[in-house]
Amino acid sequence: MSDSYARFLGHSGAALAALLCCWASDASAADQPDNVYSTYGVHNPPADSPCANPDCAYVREPGQPTDPQYPAYWSSNWNMYRVFNGYVQNPPPYDGAPPPALKPGRDYEISKGATYYDSTWRGPAGEGAMMEHYDKRCLPIFPISNHYTCSFISLGDTAFFVTYEKDRPKGMPPVCLFSPSNHPPRTDFISHLPYSSGDSERLGNRVQGYSFWVAADTGKPIQVGVSPDRTKDRAIMFGYAFMSKATPDRVDKSAKPYRHAQSFYFSGYPLPPANAPMVSQNYTNFAMVRPDPKTTWDLVSKLDPKTLPQCQLFNPPAEMVGLAATPRAPTWGDIKHR
Template sequence: MPRLLLLLAFLSGFNALAQPSKADAAPPKTDAASPTLALGSVEKDPVSTCLACHMDQEPKAIPKGSPFAPVLPRYYSAEWYYYNVRSETPPPYDRTPDTDTKGHGVTHYDWDRKAMIEIYEDVCVNRFPSGHKFPCRFLHVGDKAYYMTFEKSAYAEPKSCCLVLEPPFYAVRPDFVSLNMKYQKSMPLDHKDADWWLLDVHYPSRYFGYGFDRKTREPIAFWYRVLDGWGQQTFYNLRKERPDPSVFAIPAMCQQAKLCKTTRASP
């Protein structure tokens, strides 16, 4: 997921896959009217680590029958529930979290088009100092990732739009698990056997994890740090069908989008 998460999610030590350092470049221009994204501080920057998952390269071949490194379908659509869990205990949890902050959403993914969209229909991910009780979208098209907010409906015209990261920043690669995540443990979720993977960063309370159904090898949930605890998205109704290209349409407001403003915040 992008700089605010993960995201979505949403993934320093990947050398050849890393984007060139821009420490000596002029600061990129940001949109003064853009929402502000809060960034966590970590020992091994998860933002940099995550970039390897978002490069425009063909996925590596995974040995047949391998019990590790699950691979996302090249295209799919899935529904999910988002939960904001206020707890000192990090995920994964063995059952759907009990919380008063939750919402429904949809993900459409098409690696052949280098496109992905996450639609938060009720509440957004809680990484924003200005709040999260509004619908939002994260849209990847080509080498750009857009963040959109909405007044009431995530299917209306956006209220605001900005670029999460400076391009290039592609949709997550199908083989992102094999790039910089490590196997954590096996633990069921809602009575489904699941294998859990952890982003390989040096961070005391952990930062981002992903679970896959052990039988089907399909994504079952992922979790990440938010401002007041943890966010977890639990998938259901995953369909291995190519999404209609129209779901990846870039709204007019986003055509000239600038970088989102950012702030550094302790997770």
């Protein structure tokens, strides 16, 4: 665990709860469908998404590789590349950093974070626990600046969004309810993404790439594979890559070799202030390390979701958008339910 991350974990669940005194939510259950997002079977039931297939699953064709799976639990740091120039000619997946034709600072920004995953977790809200922690640069899929530290924590079906005192944006609560139906990916989640031979071949088939573009107005999948780029068509992309070769775990030497997760690549919010048309999170030390609840889930495990304010990340108040805002681009929050 990085020192910077450890510093941000100085908040206990009780302290966060105390900070929420002025942010009690008056949202009713009738408001909840607005924060149940289309995730195409990855984070919630197929009925919540306009998938290509009724069960949001893809049958692999002859000649395509078998599906890799997550280990039951794991931890990993990663580098996040927010690519704002040259992404059309240099699409992901990336072998570490973007290709040499793209330069840091000029074409992309690098930030860091970590993911903690445990499919064996069980609680009142369901099964599975996951925390994605973004250090100094939050997930750039919202129409606001991402220059702050944040964490997404899913416990069963309940997903929380956490910000930190050091750099919390004005008007944003310490914790809000991101979604009442957004569980961690299951270990076999990749079955919900189409295999892309183009994505895989981009890295010499050292990886198995899976991705699709969806039309923001209908939510329907319109293309398999990252290339050609569809950002100008107002489409949204979601992709994931695993290593093609099974290798031993870095920590658990007794575990059977498996195909490690390589990267998570996706469309961010393409316009200012986020300016993130293409994003890739590349894992750096993926390993079967069971997360410590004290530094992950316990940040929110004692909170009652019914008392939390609803997050306004996809439709933020004017004070969060700022003067640099341009005409709005579509977001994942705009995709309509089936």
